[in-house]
Amino acid sequence: MKIKQHTIKKSVTLSGVGLHTGVTSNMTFVPAKPGHGIKFQRTDLEGQPTVDADADLVVDLSRGTTIEQSGARVNTVEHTLAALVGLEIDNVLIQLDGPEPPIMDGSSIQFVNILKEAGTEEQDALRDFFEVPDGIFYREPERDVEIAALPLDDYRLTVMVDYNSPVLGSQHASLTNISQFEKEIASCRTFCFLHELEMLHKNNLIKGGDLNNAIVVVDRIVKDNELDSLAKLFNKPKVEVKKEGILNNVELRYKNEPARHKLLDVIGDLALAGRPLKAQILAARPGHAANVAFAKKLKKAMAKSSKLNVPKYNPNLPPVYDINQITNILPHRYPFLLIDKIIHLDDESVSGVKNVTLNEPFFQGHFPGNPVMPGVLQIEAMAQIGGILVLNTVPDPENYWTYFLGIEGFRFRKMILPGDTLIIKCDLLAPIKRGIAKMTGRAYVGNTLVCEGTMTASIVRKDS
Known part of the structure; x- marks a missing residue:
């Protein structure tokens, strides 16, 4: 598939x-x-x-x-x-x-x-x-x-x-x-039984019915006057049938058509x-x-x-963008490139993955004895994924910068720890106008919402 x-x-x-x-x-x-x-x-x-x-x-x-x-x-x-x-x-x-x-x-x-x-x-x-x-x-x-x-x-x-x-x-x-x-x-065609034709016709159906677009199954002996009526119904000069079989002796394309x-x-x-x-x-x-x-x-x-609205992540499937493709779009580099994959992208939403490990450089100074991903970096990871969505609206994303204009209503609901796989989803709240986008972002670990908020960003050409 x-x-x-x-x-x-x-x-x-x-x-x-x-x-x-x-x-x-x-x-x-x-x-x-x-x-x-x-x-x-x-x-x-x-x-x-x-x-x-x-x-x-x-x-x-x-x-x-x-x-x-x-x-x-x-x-x-x-x-x-x-x-x-x-x-x-x-x-x-x-x-x-x-x-x-x-x-x-x-x-x-x-x-x-x-x-x-x-x-x-x-x-x-x-x-x-x-x-x-x-x-x-x-x-x-x-x-x-x-x-x-x-x-x-x-x-x-x-x-x-x-x-x-x-x-x-x-x-x-x-x-x-x-x-x-x-x-x-x-190539298998629609069909009906001979005894159903009169009922269908009386109910104002099969007005476009024809022996070229439907199989009529005859499971009883048909009298000549009935065949004449059927010829009139289908606007044919004549119709034929064996004792039992298919009206006008139409050949089936498969025995079990x-x-x-x-x-x-x-x-x-x-x-x-x-x-x-x-x-x-x-x-x-x-x-x-x-x-x-x-x-x-x-x-x-x-x-x-879908009640939880958690983006589905199947690591067995190829991503929409892998890390190499991401680096062709975003200007961020180590240690500030905070996303690993894009797993969904359309005109209104984007989903991506951040794998959190103990090797993250920020853990050296942020609670080294109790490593917790800083909230500001959770927002940054979300902004980078949202940036992919915004840059998807231009034909040459490598020639643009993305900048924060504002963040609103961010809530951090659960600590993110080494070993967590962070799934982030951003949705546009309105169409992008004059390079400015406003979107909601939600981040999950498993089925648990760990942070959410609203971001506003702009894209600007690098040569402007």
């Missing part, structure tokens, strides 16, 4: 009809900055409002997943989201001039192809994985639906479906590595949890309603784990 966040290199557009609305729309994928996430934008509506890909914004689950925010609605988002997750693209704006992404051939493969045409670009921010700490379970006993997320340092999915149908029967599909999505899952498409739907719907997952997902008889309910359950688990 990719460690750093990714976006696309350029904007790309595709067009087509929406499955349920029947409205033709143009959909453009636009690059986005780190931390942006996945958002849809209705360019055809006044103010061009955006809709976050968020499980809490789901408003309809009628044969697809529909989200709505600020009066803007986007239908059937799951195939688009699955393509983005499958290619491990974290940040993108999806502009739509209609209410629904094009259904294309009923799978995700054409979204995958256009995104690959755009190319992906690595960004200077680590992916904010949610690593499932313990088993998370969801059940709907009345429909015999079960979904589980188990701890795993990877993202794997297994789906089992059972349609009580002589044509499909019981099927299962698995994805053991997300990199296999394009080849194994992306329906199960693979259900796995595709699970990937797309769970993207609405908002963070890339590290987990083993097991789903029995899933559907959009269950998938979204489970995504909401994952979101609650994420919120519970």
Whole structure:
């Protein structure tokens, strides 16, 4: 799995009809900055409002997943989201001039192809994985639906479906590595049973349905007059079917294509949890309603784990900036370079690491018999990490100085001792204007907040 966040290199557009609305729309994928996430934008509506890909914004689950925010609605988002997750693209704006992404051939493969045409670009921010700490379970006993997320340092999915149908029967599909999505899952098409078509049509759905973008499973004998009605429904001169099989005798791309498409739907719907997952997902008889309910359950688990707001530090992962890269940006040198790594960086926040050892030169004179890191140096370490954030706004940071303008409300809550690993996070309080930045800083040892406060700094060109 990719460690750093990714976006696309350029904007790309595709067009087509929406499955349920029947409205033709143009959909453009636009690059986005780190931390942006996945958002849809209705360019055809006044103010061009955006809709976050968020499980809490789901408003309809009628044969697809529909989200709505600020009066803007986007239908059937799951195939688009699955393509983005499958290619491990974290940040993108999806502009739509209609209410629904094009259904294309009923799978995700054409979204995958256009995104690959755009190319992906690595960004200077680590992916904010949610690593499932313990088993998370969801059940709907009345429909015999079960979904589980188990701890795993990877993202794997297994789906089992059972349609009580002589044509499909019981099927299962698995994805053991997300990199296999394009080849194994992306081309698998949406499907429904013949007996569902009339209900869907009566409920004003599948207006854009066509035998080219959906598999219709026929699990009973169909009379000629029914075939004539179906031909009229799909605007075809004629449709055919064997005694039992697929309407118009469409060939399946895989024997278990329906199960693979259900796995595709699970990937797309769970993207609405908002963070890339590290987990083993097991789903029995899933559907959009269950998938979204489970995504909401994952979101609650994420919120519970994030209550402390402590930046995650995994020493096994490469940093955003190592010490050599830091020295290319900051002018500080021994003994006043007080940070070792930058582990997160976007336009609004930065996190870094300071390893405190007994070899620090300040311990020689600061309570040598009782070594405690001086508070002023805690502020300095925090300021240096904040300086990385400010210097990230200019293309040539090596040509700038950073200066303190003020510190406010600093509190030192616990002593920092040799052997501690200090994790420091700084967040901008407002956009940087005229080279002046104001930010909050918090430092942690483990899950314990050890100091916090507010800093104001400026950046000045060295030749000014």
